[in-house]
Amino acid sequence: MIVHSAQTIETRRxxxxxxxxxxxxxxxxxxNLPPPDASIVANxxxxxxxVEGVRNPRVLTVADLKTMGVETVATxxxxxxxxxSYFPSKPSGTxxxxxxxxxxxxxGVPLRYVAEALGGVAPGMRYLTGTGGEKIPDGIDPxxxxxxxxxxxxxxxDALLAWEMNGAPLSLAHGGPLRLVVPGxxxxxxxxxxxxxxxxxxxxxxxxxxxxxxMTALGQQSKVTDPSIQELNVxxxxxxxxxxxxxxxxxxxxxxxxxSGGSPIRxxxxxxxGGKTWLEAAFFGPDLGRFAWRQFxxxxxxxxxxxVLVSRAFDAxxxxxxxxxxxxxxGYSHNGWSEPAVKVAVV
Amino acid sequence: MIVHSAQTIETRRxxxxxxxxxxxxxxxxxxNLPPPDASIVANxxxxxxxVEGVRNPRVLTVADLKTMGVETVATxxxxxxxxxSYFPSKPSGTxxxxxxxxxxxxxGVPLRYVAEALGGVAPGMRYLTGTGGEKIPDGIDPxxxxxxxxxxxxxxxDALLAWEMNGAPLSLAHGGPLRLVVPGxxxxxxxxxxxxxxxxxxxxxxxxxxxxxxMTALGQQSKVTDPSIQELNVxxxxxxxxxxxxxxxxxxxxxxxxxSGGSPIRxxxxxxxGGKTWLEAAFFGPDLGRFAWRQFxxxxxxxxxxxVLVSRAFDAxxxxxxxxxxxxxxGYSHNGWSEPAVKVAVV
Numbered sequence: 001m002i003v004h005s006a007q008t009i010e011t012r013r014x015x016x017x018x019x020x021x022x023x024x025x026x027x028x029x030x031x032n033l034p035p036p037d038a039s040i041v042a043n044x045x046x047x048x049x050x051v052e053g054v055r056n057p058r059v060l061t062v063a064d065l066k067t068m069g070v071e072t073v074a075t076x077x078x079x080x081x082x083x084x085s086y087f088p089s090k091p092s093g094t095x096x097x098x099x100x101x102x103x104x105x106x107x108g109v110p111l112r113y114v115a116e117a118l119g120g121v122a123p124g125m126r127y128l129t130g131t132g133g134e135k136i137p138d139g140i141d142p143x144x145x146x147x148x149x150x151x152x153x154x155x156x157x158d159a160l161l162a163w164e165m166n167g168a169p170l171s172l173a174h175g176g177p178l179r180l181v182v183p184g185x186x187x188x189x190x191x192x193x194x195x196x197x198x199x200x201x202x203x204x205x206x207x208x209x210x211x212x213x214x215m216t217a218l219g220q221q222s223k224v225t226d227p228s229i230q231e232l233n234v235x236x237x238x239x240x241x242x243x244x245x246x247x248x249x250x251x252x253x254x255x256x257x258x259x260s261g262g263s264p265i266r267x268x269x270x271x272x273x274g275g276k277t278w279l280e281a282a283f284f285g286p287d288l289g290r291f292a293w294r295q296f297x298x299x300x301x302x303x304x305x306x307x308v309l310v311s312r313a314f315d316a317x318x319x320x321x322x323x324x325x326x327x328x329x330x331g332y333s334h335n336g337w338s339e340p341a342v343k344v345a346v347v
Numbered sequence: 348m349i350v351h352s353a354q355t356i357e358t359r360r361x362x363x364x365x366x367x368x369x370x371x372x373x374x375x376x377x378x379n380l381p382p383p384d385a386s387i388v389a390n391x392x393x394x395x396x397x398v399e400g401v402r403n404p405r406v407l408t409v410a411d412l413k414t415m416g417v418e419t420v421a422t423x424x425x426x427x428x429x430x431x432s433y434f435p436s437k438p439s440g441t442x443x444x445x446x447x448x449x450x451x452x453x454x455g456v457p458l459r460y461v462a463e464a465l466g467g468v469a470p471g472m473r474y475l476t477g478t479g480g481e482k483i484p485d486g487i488d489p490x491x492x493x494x495x496x497x498x499x500x501x502x503x504x505d506a507l508l509a510w511e512m513n514g515a516p517l518s519l520a521h522g523g524p525l526r527l528v529v530p531g532x533x534x535x536x537x538x539x540x541x542x543x544x545x546x547x548x549x550x551x552x553x554x555x556x557x558x559x560x561x562m563t564a565l566g567q568q569s570k571v572t573d574p575s576i577q578e579l580n581v582x583x584x585x586x587x588x589x590x591x592x593x594x595x596x597x598x599x600x601x602x603x604x605x606x607s608g609g610s611p612i613r614x615x616x617x618x619x620x621g622g623k624t625w626l627e628a629a630f631f632g633p634d635l636g637r638f639a640w641r642q643f644x645x646x647x648x649x650x651x652x653x654x655v656l657v658s659r660a661f662d663a664x665x666x667x668x669x670x671x672x673x674x675x676x677x678g679y680s681h682n683g684w685s686e687p688a689v690k691v692a693v694v
Binding site for chain 1: 419514646
């Protein structure tokens, strides 16, 4: 792992491997506030979440939720700032490279089952708003720091209230005992230690929503009318070779991962000359569904020399990666294909 | 985990969860000999395996293998003795219940690519034989203890030489740096620390193959003509509720896993009265392919009382589970549906 700070830990490119899932202990960690006390995962079934904006609002414990349904979904979890270090403007914030992303398997209750059990969504609601269970420091306007995010209400069709990840109870670091998982959406929308899920008429007024996590043009102040960081955009990156060490001349299997915000990946191309010429890679391994990443591989015959490996993905919706990410004040949503290049010396 | 001995560690039923994969640290461990020294995973790429019974036999390192291809396959890994404790004859050996099984994701090179690179399989070969890298104690006939197993050569079409499991380099406990993975076959055929892979005319003469791991009728001595423990048979078990504690009256989601030796699972039925009446369960979660297990769930309305939960699976080849496992001298291949019952008190 690359440790940027106690709250921001990144997966090393060379640690991704090729078996699709990212182990919990290798998954990036990013918190907007210090996490709650670890005692909240001592009695997981007792954790409660208020469900509002339904006909019959209720506070439900995890034990209650477990009587309402079970589903399992693989998703890419990616921090909105993943790739921030590649932007020429050098935005402030954690200088993530490729490793603030992983593919994990969640298990929990579909949120739509919960809403149905409580009489359905109340009329007029347009957003799904999740609130984190972090303690708000005294003497601070809660709206200025609280983790509360709103996504379009249509996201509820895939959303889970998840208590498990990769076959184990969800750890505190990854949002246990209960996390709102919104498949296809950027990490920040997957609210950890979720204590309130509300169907709302308007977006949250919290700063993290109103002006935070917006695509703001360089030189501007973030404002509520800037595009909000919601669905993931199409992206790919090479995972091996990682560039950490030289590679033996001969056949080299170049592998990587590709994903989009819920649209299946249709094609991935790889270049070993920094994008002058491209070859189509093959997919391999199990397909965990449209919210997961797909693995790609291509065997390249490489003589001694220096190479620049890049990849670009094309999804079923016709989206592809630009050569360079769209630079923005906070350094969000980087998906340029050229900047995460791997420079490899073949000897 | 349930620790039977230092070499035999079982997953607790309540630890399986519902997110398909079994984390490496929760996967059962079973060794036939003490593992090699941990130094063998210090320099993984240097580990070598002799490939024989091909036109151009060669010793290949893991680094060599990585230039020959990459594939990723999810499989059920299950010890042949899983469920041994349920046999009425109380066979000697580890008294496994349901937890000597897991579903994991392997990554490595398809064995068929390796054989092709070495000129193809030599004529007349009928078996794929793998030999483990354990140290043979001095003064003992190697054949009496060595881990060497043969499977039908047709198994090579799915076999991998795997260096990774669940997104991380393969640990020593699970056979790293290199394991022969034979999807759809019982655990013992997935040779750990594999040092030799040979296409052979005959089965191995090692005791573990010649008379070991055979389905021997009660009261008989194991002999080479007894059926060998090869492909997994069709099986399922309930994972939750686990019976460890009482359950609240109301709706209870009964979940479990079902698998077969490469034939997709078509249907799973669940009974809460010990098999008198059955209901069809629904599959959920991603389908990781025909060698993985599928998860099933069914919501049952349960009033206060005592229940006996059992499940039975049906595969695409028309196989299903018997009510009771076929008792045998060594307690292998248990797949009776009645014995792994979960007794639950609903209060």
